[in-house]
Amino acid sequence: MMTKATQDHLIHAPQTEGTLPDVEELKLTVAALETELGGARAEREAAAAEALDLRTQLGAAQTHAQEAALKYRQARLTAAPDVLPELVPETDDIAEIDYWMDTALRMAAQVKERVQQSQASQPPRVPAGSPARRAADLSSLSASEKIRIGLERLSDNNGR
Numbered sequence: 257m258m259t260k261a262t263q264d265h266l267i268h269a270p271q272t273e274g275t276l277p278d279v280e281e282l283k284l285t286v287a288a289l290e291t292e293l294g295g296a297r298a299e300r301e302a303a304a305a306e307a308l309d310l311r312t313q314l315g316a317a318q319t320h321a322q323e324a325a326l327k328y329r330q331a332r333l334t335a336a337p338d339v340l341p342e343l344v345p346e347t348d349d350i351a352e353i354d355y356w357m358d359t360a361l362r363m364a365a366q367v368k369e370r371v372q373q374s375q376a377s378q379p380p381r382v383p384a385g386s387p388a389r390r391a392a393d394l395s396s397l398s399a400s401e402k403i404r405i406g407l408e409r410l411s412d413n414n415g416r
Contacts, residue, residue, distance in 0.1 A: 326346060
């Protein structure tokens, strides 16, 4: 890109009809343009370096945001043990985590209410009495174990 001064220099260069511009003037113009080009290249390299730095910072910020969102999700799930973790997807968006968490909490409350209603409408199931007492099945024991148990029972009965 030419500066205004370089453009003015080319436009107002003394030219005579049928003659070429002075070679020295052309050399000066080329030198000025090369200087401008060098400056433009330096600016482009500085902008590229800054863009790379900003990309690196953006990547680090995105990673930090993802980790924070996962910790937030875990904290919300820990605070609400009635909610199944499968109902709240892992995402970077905290608003989405809040939406799914609220939905899961409403669902858990509805299920809890329905279970309580069904339990209240049915009488509790309690057995009518205690089960009949039976002697222990000794058929799977070896002969020496059966003798030992018999001697223990005999000594218990004699001790009374």
